[in-house]
Amino acid sequence: MSPTRPEPSRDATEPPPAAEPAETGSDRPRAHRRRVSMADVARLAGVSAQTVSRVSTGHPGVVATTREQVIAAMRELGYRPNSAARALKYGEFRTIGVITFTLSTTGNSRTVEAIATHAAREGYVITLIPVAAPTHDRVLGAFTRLGELAVDAVIVIMEVHLLDASTVLLPPDVHVVVVDSDAGERYRVVDTNQADGTRQAVRHLLDLGHRTVWHIAGPQESYAGERRSAAWRAALVDAGREVPPLRRGDWSAEAGHRIGLDLADEPDCTAVFVANDQMALGVLRAMHERGRVVPRDISVVGFDDIAESGSFIPPLTTVHQDFAEVGRRCVEAALQQVRTGTAQTGTTLVPTRLVVRDSTAPPPSR
Structure with a gap:
């Protein structure tokens, strides 16, 4: 029989040690769970933290096998990128706000789709704010809402003359790109010719x-x-x-x-x-x-x-x-302002072209 070990002496006033929570399983209290970090994922995947960051932001310059390796590690550890911490560190939210008055027209819906596609390629997401009635107050309200949601820039898809009125001034501290407007003297405008x-x-x-x-x-x-x-x-x-x-x-x-x-x-x-x-x-x-x-x-x-x-x-x-090109140039113009920290003005026109099919012919002879 093993000899009995004497318990270590303890001051009578010292409280007994608290029971340790279980380290694994659902019984572990949420308050004691340590948030999985980018470094944890990097160690498990056998890559650098910078590579994990590139994968989490959708950066295209990562080898496919490495990307799969990192994603597998993220899933195993339950890792979710902390966008708020990233915003504090790098000064950006990697989000573009989009204000539109209607999605029922072909131009608007296809432009929003193109903006979302090209933003994703740059590692950004979009936040869409539809404005039911295009009035001055509603537009400013939409900008306020986007400010609360924390965006880096705003793309406004115009279907009416609202931004062309001299009484409407958008917030000066927001990087703005406007689609379909003649407001090029005050904002960056992208449109088709x-x-x-x-x-x-x-x-x-x-x-x-x-x-x-x-x-x-x-x-x-x-x-x-x-x-x-x-x-x-x-x-x-x-x-x-x-x-x-x-x-x-x-x-x-x-x-x-x-x-x-x-x-x-x-x-x-x-x-x-x-x-x-x-x-x-x-x-x-x-x-x-x-x-x-x-x-x-x-x-x-x-x-x-x-x-x-x-x-x-x-x-x-x-x-x-070419709505895809309009969307690409909108994202490009927005991110250029974000990266330089300066507002830009002027208008970019995307070329149009006539597609001749069977609905046109010489007039009937009289």
Whole structure:
């Protein structure tokens, strides 16, 4: 039998030692759990802490096998990157705020998608704040909300003239990029060259032999719609052609159908430039219902080049907008301001191009 060990002497006033909590399993109290660190992951994966940081931020410069190794270690340890600590250390949140007034239009939804894609490639995420009614107070409220959520920059996707009003001033300490606006003197603006795309569309129809080109415009409060209608008018005036009465829609296929029924009854209307592809779809339906064959009797050109435009009957001639490039340049402009710490102004225009399909042809002989 082993000899009995004497217990160590203890002062009578000293409290007995507390029981040690279990080190493993669900019985261990949460308060005693040590947060898993980046160093822990690095040790388990056999890499540097810098490599773990690159994997956690989505940095592209990590070998695939190493990335898988680090991710496996993260999962095993239950590691989650501490974005707040990273923000304090590096002075950035790696988040871009996006304010938009609607996601129902093709341009806005595809631009948001592109912004999210390119932000992720740079190791950033986006926080989307939709603004139901585009008023001064609501825009400032959206900026306040993004300030609370801690973002490095804000991209504002405009569908109306709100930022063009001299009474609207965005917070001066926020890096801002604006899409679809003429606010280049005050903010960094990225847009497609919509005026040039419109000129290409009108010139194409005139070159086919049409005497003039009718137009279905977007809503009056839309800056994009106004630029397209202004460029349409200017192209006809420059060519010395008559400018027909402008018709105005709301971007929907229903509006295009309604206006198209009226234009089908205009005997002198042989060519129509429509401000977007959805309204052009409604025009095609209206012409079919009125017995006017496209493009034999009337030519139709749209704007946007949505994915479905090549499947219309007939396939639609339209102006292509590169929304992916717009999104990339927005993220690039935003991060350039973040990294330099300086606000920028000026406008970048992404080129547009005419995609000729089967909805345009020379006018019928008279």
